[in-house]
Amino acid sequence: MSRQIRVIAGKYRGQQLIAPQAKAVRITKERAKEAVFSALSRYINGRNVLDLFAGSGSLGIESLSRGAHSCIFNEIDFKTFQNLKTNTNFITEEISLHCKDYRETLELIPKNSISLVFLDPPYSYEMAEILTEVMAANILTNDAIIVCETNEKFNFVTINEEVKHYRYGNTHITIIWREK
Numbered sequence: 611m612s613r614q615i616r617v618i619a620g621k622y623r624g625q626q627l628i629a630p631q632a633k634a635v636r637i638t639k640e641r642a643k644e645a646v647f648s649a650l651s652r653y654i655n656g657r658n659v660l661d662l663f664a665g666s667g668s669l670g671i672e673s674l675s676r677g678a679h680s681c682i683f684n685e686i687d688f689k690t691f692q693n694l695k696t697n698t699n700f701i702t703e704e705i706s707l708h709c710k711d712y713r714e715t716l717e718l719i720p721k722n723s724i725s726l727v728f729l730d731p732p733y734s735y736e737m738a739e740i741l742t743e744v745m746a747a748n749i750l751t752n753d754a755i756i757v758c759e760t761n762e763k764f765n766f767v768t769i770n771e772e773v774k775h776y777r778y779g780n781t782h783i784t785i786i787w788r789e790k
Contacts, residue, residue, distance in 0.1 A: 615668050618644055620675030625700065627666045628693040638668060638730060638759060642778040646757055647672060649774070649785060650726070653755060654678050657725040662712050662744070663735075667694045669728040669757075671701065678726065680704035684715040712740070716747040725751040730759040737764050741786075756786040 615627040615637060629637060638646075646669075647654075655677035661670030662684050670681040680703055685691045691709040698705055708715045712731075727750070729740055737760050744750070758764050764784045766773055772787040 615666050616640075617668075617672055617675050618647065620672070620677065622671065622675035622700065625671075625675075627668055627671065627697045630665045630687070630690040630693060637666065639778060639781060642759070642776075642781050642783060643668065643672065645776055645778065646783055646785070647676065649776075650755065650757075651676070654726065657755075658682075658723055659726045659728070660684075660719065660724045660749070661728045662715065662740075663729065663731040664694055665690060665730070667697045669730065670705075671697065673726060673728075674701055674703045674705070678703070682706050682708070682715070682719060682724075684708045684710060684712055686711055713743065716743060716749065719747065719749040721748045722751055724749045725754050727754065727756045728759075729756065733761045738766070741766060750788065752788060754788045756788075758784040758786070760784070 615629050617623055617625040654673055657678045659670050659673045659678045659681040664683040664685040667683050670683050674681055683694055685694050737758055760782045761780055763775060763782050774785045776783040
């Protein structure tokens with residue numbers, strides 16, 4: 611099975627990325643990625659991004675390609691992290707790379723500094739727990755957008771956020787728009 615990954619649009623359009631070989635790493639399908647970035651297109655410019663379970667870095671790199679200001683990439687698998695380093699060699703925007711458990715990386719991020727988060731952990735992780743930890747870390751700006759990728763519909767109960775669900779085959783995308 612060919613695992614081709616490319617940047618879809620923006621200044622890095624067409625750039626090929628190395629696909630992770632680890633079995634626990636899923637590649638976001640191009641169709642799902644296109645839909646997510648279509649929904650976010652007006653909101654990416656100037657944002658500080660966190661790609662917490664980065665894998666290839668495809669989502670964070672796509673954000674930078676489309677005008678995000680900076681990106682923090684985190685990937686715990688060392689071999690996948692080495693590919694992530696290669697995949698980000700051409701990036702001119704501010705980035706930082708971490709090969710740590712996601713909880714350790716959350717502790718390093720300045721408070722109220724992240725305005726776009728991608729959460730695409732292995733399906734064995736509990737998305738509600740991860741999302742709760744991200745929110746409790748106080749790293750999000752008031753207008754932050756959180757994109758969650760799961761293998762089933764993710765229902766997140768919220769008071770001050772707007773939640774939208776999308777489905778692409780077996781992939782479920784939940785976008786949480788924090789109140790501005």
